[in-house]
Amino acid sequence: MQQVVSGLASGGIYGSLALALVLIHRATGVINFAQGEMATFSTYIAWSLTTNHGWSYWPAFVVTLVVSFLGGAALHQSIIRPVEGGSVVRVVIVTIGLLLALNGLITWIWSGEVRAVESPFPSDTMSIAGVTVSWQDIGTIIVSLSTVGLLWVLFQFTKLGLAMRAAATNPAEARLVGVRVTSMLAIGWGLAALLGAVAGLLAAPSLFLDPTMMQAVLIYSFAAAVLGGIDSPVGAVVGGLIIGVGLNLLGTYVDFVGSDLRLPAALLVILVVLLVRPQGLFGKPEVKRV
């Protein structure tokens, strides 16, 4: 049971990052291979603010999210927009270039040393109905799910959310009715960067901060997004939780898998889902017209 709760906590992190991938995929039809590096970069900003500049945790958290949002939007405007709408492979290469550049930039600015990141939550445990759970896990679940909830409210109940959905579903017609499609796509990238920042900040206390921190998390999030359906925001979050709990149980109770083969296990999930049900649990099948 304790494993399930800590699985849910990592699942919340995977879900947030998976949702970021889904947002970008829906908005621009791109899979952002640099999503993990963007999240790591954001986490370093927060670490730098708290450790080097003496900020307390929550102000640093908020500032990091704002910076990440602006950074994500700026990245879209500067490097994604010029290759959008062209061949898929060009966009893939550009996000891979971004991955390499950001990873190098992190090492350049903050060095490759492994850093400990303080946790905003108490480090002790508590007991709910006989199950021992850590505050860290509870806090992670609450923060990640409420971020996702806020985004859902934004998309479903605000005019901005409606415009963003319109821009993603049908850019041409959205433009006709006066939606500023490009700005909407930039906001989409900004929100994705923000979600990544949340995931990175939540993951940092247990994973420790180094330039490759989010690479494994990104793979798990790919698995989560594919499992839930790469076009379905709900699916991404549910997929994240399933992957989180599933891998935790698998790693604990199946000796053969242990901690070494957790990554291949997640990849097996990707392959199996893509083969059996390419649209994922919650996605709609893709229809192609000629």
Add this chain to the structure above:
Amino acid sequence: MRSASRTIAPIAGFVALTAVVLVLPAFVTDFRAQQFAYVGIYTIALIGLNVLTGYTGQISLGHGAFMAIGGYTTALLMAGNAQFGQSGLLGIGGGMKDIWTIPIAGLVAGVAGFLFGLPALRLSGLYLALATFAIAVATPAVIKNFEEFTGGGSGINLFGLPALTASISPAHVAGFELNFNNYLYYLAWAVALGLYVVAWLLLRGRTGRAFRAVRDSETAAVSSGVSLARYKTLAFGVSAAYAGVAGSLFAIATTFVNPDTFPIALSIFLLVGVVVGGLGSLLGPIVGAVFIQFMPLWAQQVSKSPGAPAVVYGVVVILLMFVLPTGASGLLRRAGLLASRGYDRVR
């Protein structure tokens, strides 16, 4: 006239290329010869990837895995492994001379690629990129885990086998004595040029047309009677076989394989290389291979502080995608087109 020029131009280009390859070692240092040997090895992998990504339109971020299959096949055939010893696996492992392992490595990787091509039929575009990426990421962990077969994290050493390769004593080929670097260089480029011709023959006829039809529109290809299943799996098999040969040569060149010989970065660089060189052209792979081999070194010359070369590399990749959307060979083609238009006007 036009069809004749389409045959003559590639042949002339090929002869020129062969001549350059033959004489190059006389003008460069030993160390450079080794670097150019790696260019040859990457060229082989990129020709294969180009068949798949450039001509058939299937993105693969997992070709490092097929190189790993080739590399490990060669290593096992030459050195055997801890469990089966020199007497070898199934009676064939261990004690085989390096060059004879190359075709076997290609065959094994080709079969693996063909088998992977079957499930990959159901995937296209980004989904395929993800699935192949998954394989590339999983490969090092899987190799580490089957320790008794692959030597686990410590890998398999090929250096101390002077009878099987030229790593210690020089090789004698047709009366010439070649040191290890020159041996690698000529071996890699002989294989590369041979496979270049094979790819050219494969792509210029019916099969190549079918590949391009699949790339341009799967639906249209099917309705013209092109079997998607047949040509996609064929493309996967061929391209994996090329990667396997490259992996085999890579193992011979490094005289050592371990899980980190074939990291995820290798798969990524291969795709970057094939796109930078230019998709769907036979010149592209060489440009791409030069890029893969020398770009990291150039990036290090720009700045040596930790992390900075990676920034330079990433930024250069992004900028190249902006200014050369069709890669280096696309640029050449456009230049050629402009030149011939100018020529027509003058005439």
